[in-house]
Amino acid sequence: MDSVVTGWAGALVLRRLGTVMEPEPGNPHEIEGVLNPAAARGPDGNLYLFPRLVAAGNYSRIGIARVRFNSAGDPTGVERLGIALEPEADFELRPDRGGGCEDPRVTFVEPLGSYVMTYTAFSPEGPRIALAVSKDLFHWQRLGLVNFTNYHDGRDPDGVDDKDASLFPVAIPNPSGRLELAILHRPLFPGTRPEETALHPASRDVDLNRESIWISYCERAPTGEPLGRFGRFASHHRLASPVSPWERLKIGGGTPPILTRHGWLIVYHGVSEVEGPDDDGPQLCYSAGVMVLSREHPQTIRFRSTQAVLTPELPQEQSGTIANVVFPTGIDRRDDLGMPDRFDVYYGMADDRIGVARLDLPEALPLGGLAHSPSARV
Numbered sequence: 001m002d003s004v005v006t007g008w009a010g011a012l013v014l015r016r017l018g019t020v021m022e023p024e025p026g027n028p029h030e031i032e033g034v035l036n037p038a039a040a041r042g043p044d045g046n047l048y049l050f051p052r053l054v055a056a057g058n059y060s061r062i063g064i065a066r067v068r069f070n071s072a073g074d075p076t077g078v079e080r081l082g083i084a085l086e087p088e089a090d091f092e093l094r095p096d097r098g099g100g101c102e103d104p105r106v107t108f109v110e111p112l113g114s115y116v117m118t119y120t121a122f123s124p125e126g127p128r129i130a131l132a133v134s135k136d137l138f139h140w141q142r143l144g145l146v147n148f149t150n151y152h153d154g155r156d157p158d159g160v161d162d163k164d165a166s167l168f169p170v171a172i173p174n175p176s177g178r179l180e181l182a183i184l185h186r187p188l189f190p191g192t193r194p195e196e197t198a199l200h201p202a203s204r205d206v207d208l209n210r211e212s213i214w215i216s217y218c219e220r221a222p223t224g225e226p227l228g229r230f231g232r233f234a235s236h237h238r239l240a241s242p243v244s245p246w247e248r249l250k251i252g253g254g255t256p257p258i259l260t261r262h263g264w265l266i267v268y269h270g271v272s273e274v275e276g277p278d279d280d281g282p283q284l285c286y287s288a289g290v291m292v293l294s295r296e297h298p299q300t301i302r303f304r305s306t307q308a309v310l311t312p313e314l315p316q317e318q319s320g321t322i323a324n325v326v327f328p329t330g331i332d333r334r335d336d337l338g339m340p341d342r343f344d345v346y347y348g349m350a351d352d353r354i355g356v357a358r359l360d361l362p363e364a365l366p367l368g369g370l371a372h373s374p375s376a377r378v
Contacts, residue, residue, distance in 0.1 A: 012309055016356075030055070033320070037330045037348075040106040040108065048065065048137050057097075101130075102121075105167075129165040161187070165184065165185040213253055246272050254266060254268040262303070289308050291303065303366070310326050326349065343358070
């Protein structure tokens with residue numbers, strides 16, 4: 001296990017517990033890394049990770065592994081169980097024999113009575129959000145790409161790259177108060193990738209229409225419909241845009257929203273710049289922050305980190321496939337230990353391996369959290 005290092009956001013602390021998964025020597029599926037896992041408790045009560053497994057040529061599969069714990073209840077490693085999704089569909093394959101299924105998140109969606117996986121399908125058109133469903137976490141049925149209605153400016157979402165998606169586990173109130181399923185996602189409009197925004201000065205203006213985490217609502221709730229029947233996601237709203245220096249270049253989704261005593265908790269990622277080694281100039285730095293949304297009105301941000309709660313500090317986070325990356329994607333509430341305010345956050349380390357950190361939710365949210373929420377309807 002790694003030495004304990006902490007990150008702070010007022011009274012919110014992420015305490016590293018160690019590395020739980022790294023590339024298996026001799027395994028061709030993992031030769032370029034294991035990273036960015038989904039996490040879900042199965043019907044058997046065990047915790048399962050769904051890591052992105054990267055083979056040569058950045059060809060990605062989604063694996064499945066059972067988490068091992070020590071006597072104190074802390075995660076210490078995994079038992080590999082095979083492949084959950086192999087690139088097979090047209091929207092997961094590229095003509096150059098590349099492609100992949102990447103960066104999953106898994107949510108048990110109560111109206112469906114099923115687990116739903118959101119993942120990035122790396123197709124000829126670029127990254128798009130795809131869905132798969134399962135009753136047991138072991139057998140997955142593809143539903144295809146998520147269907148979105150046009151954005152407010154008439155832009156066709158089929159022509160916009162999209163990533164970092166996750167679903168709410170229950171129907172939530174849409175802006176009109178009607179209960180609908182909702183998805184968080186991060187459209188990558190042209191000019192909003194961190195490699196592009198890094199070219200702008202630190203005082204640049206943020207384009208709220210383009211540089212945001214978005215929330216969209218399913219215009220037809222699937223209750224009573226056959227498994228996998230989703231309508232189109234519409235009523236797109238900006239949820240959060242880059243504000244603080246640690247997220248100056250870009251923000252994006254992280255762990256799926258999970259309900260807590262304070263509201264919907266999300267551990268998200270932000271991108272800034274750090275000085276590179278040997279005078280190579282600035283490099284991108286991926287860090288993690290915390291956001292809490294109102295339970296009654298999830299478009300309202302109750303708390304948001306003014307500082308990152310986890311930044312690349314360990315050697316395994318500062319050096320790897322991509323340097324200076326901590327990327328949160330999986331979260332596990334420790335009800336199994338009788339600790340509903342403890343959350344284990346699983347994250348990618350330098351796009352190479354997987355770490356876990358512990359978040360203990362305080363009785364009250366810290367003062368001074370930045371409740372910035374661009375709320376104009378689009």
